[in-house]
Amino acid sequence: MTPKLEDVAKLAAVSKTTVSRVLNNRGYLSQKTIDKVHAAMAQLDYHPNVVARQLYKNQTNLIGILLPSVANPFFGELTDTLERLLYQAGYKVLIGNSMNDPQKEAAYLNQLLSRQVDGLIVGTHNQHIQAYQNPGLPVVAIDRVMNEDIPVIASDNYQGGQLATTHLIDRGAKKIIHTNGPEDLKTPAQRRRSAYETTMVAHGLTPITYTVDFNIAPSAKKAVFRQIFQEHPDVEAVFAANDVDAALIQQVAGEFGRQVPQDLMIVGYDGTNLMREVLPNLTTIVQPIEAMSKMALQVLTQRINKEPTEKEYILPVKLWPGQTG
Amino acid sequence: MTPKLEDVAKLAAVSKTTVSRVLNNRGYLSQKTIDKVHAAMAQLDYHPNVVARQLYKNQTNLIGILLPSVANPFFGELTDTLERLLYQAGYKVLIGNSMNDPQKEAAYLNQLLSRQVDGLIVGTHNQHIQAYQNPGLPVVAIDRVMNEDIPVIASDNYQGGQLATTHLIDRGAKKIIHTNGPEDLKTPAQRRRSAYETTMVAHGLTPITYTVDFNIAPSAKKAVFRQIFQEHPDVEAVFAANDVDAALIQQVAGEFGRQVPQDLMIVGYDGTNLMREVLPNLTTIVQPIEAMSKMALQVLTQRINKEPTEKEYILPVKLWPGQTG
């Protein structure tokens, strides 16, 4: 059996209270007692039972992070950053990779609702899950609108769409195609589409948006991208939904004998450190992952402390000028 | 206040025991009682307190995953896969990204030791932390030797080193340089170096290994890679420690006016789905992430159930033939 506080107390010939005091540096204690207790703890290799403490305090110091998949570079870097900041703030991280499976997400949510975590950061795609309606749990959303009560932290997707589109127009492109997720997903990312379309029209150009499901396999994505070249052989530039898609589009362009950027310009989205290392030439819009993470933590903390928050926090993006557009 | 079991009991006019029975489908209950209790739970929007249950059962259904960083494609995909499998097995996942910081890792470990998790999967680089010596907690290691008592799940690094080296030799390279982590790290990955060196010698060639610290920034890595070309202008091929490094080496090769594969062949390592999507041309050794994850779960489960395990589980790798080597 693993030793418990009582065992330490017995061995040190003091009460449980005293041991607890030593453990938490609380109240007045003689140095002698402190030493005695420490010795007993060392001898037994005692580790306090975190769960018992959690029960009493009604607090777990755990934060849940619900995202589609940590294997995706954007969500991977986001999780990594959040974990670092949360750790500094005294929290540990419980992850749930929903893979955009509404069932799995709902299951996670229901379990986390049970005072398993002190707060929740969500960035999943299924925002219509019942449990979000009244979570009785501090929640913040990243880049997703869940419901009116949940504050959203997002980068400035409108600005990103504008930056990308004007950049391509400035570089001489007229026939520019945009790829994005399904329109019915009411995500802030749809503002990119809006910015793209507005910017195109403002320049007297015709916007064309291809819908690419976030979930589907790369081969299926490539099939969609091939359609672009088949249906619009005169396409001059593509503004992609993310950097991985941008890479796939560049590959497909190659199949059609197009050199980038001579025969086709490409601008990606996300600009994670990893993708900028691996594909430094890719022109892309960089999301401020660090700033978003800090803001998420700050707003979540406010929620936990029952302080008021804004509904939305929008952080600026920037263009990473590569060689592809 | 969030409602507790007792509130449900009161509202349904039954005892706590009965509510608990309904909650867990245990024992004999009249349908009438069941319905009554369910109605009360619904009315109160009751969610059982997981922590209280954990305390009683002395079991959290949480598994800790300690890895350097989930932002790295290999560890990201590994975490993603493990999370999926663990979820199916009824576990949730607590992550700790040590960033190879021994202090942070030790802190995590100490906290997780406190019955915060039912088991631990580690793949960090600092294997000399005290707490691993006697963890009193089921632990398995991935690709790292922690101590004699902790089973290791790894891919066949020797085979990987052999595959890569013979592949390059078969393709006509003679001056082949290998990059790897610091030799003092007693990781299974060092077997690649061993395989590389043995294979080179067996073919009458001279092995040259450059040490590249896993931790350092990409710019620092590139500096090391530049040295390779400066000190060995006649290098014909590089067998890199991982795919990201392989990408960096290809970039540096470009700086030196070398075309890949004509003027330089490159073979990477890891072969994650992401990297194969983004850089499909990169020849690489594919680690069996799914198989390793399954094995890790299986062995961890055995440990949890106090069944005997082997010391080491080695899984085969395969070569992904790209265009770079």
Added chain:
DNA sequence: TTGTAAGCGTTATCAG
């Protein structure tokens, strides 16, 4: 088929 009561390992109140 249902209820009573003890216990999981802490912390905190209150008394000494």
Added chain:
DNA sequence: CTGATAACGCTTACAA
């Protein structure tokens, strides 16, 4: 400066 004891919310013998 230290110690009894109740409480955190649940589960499970044991009783009825």
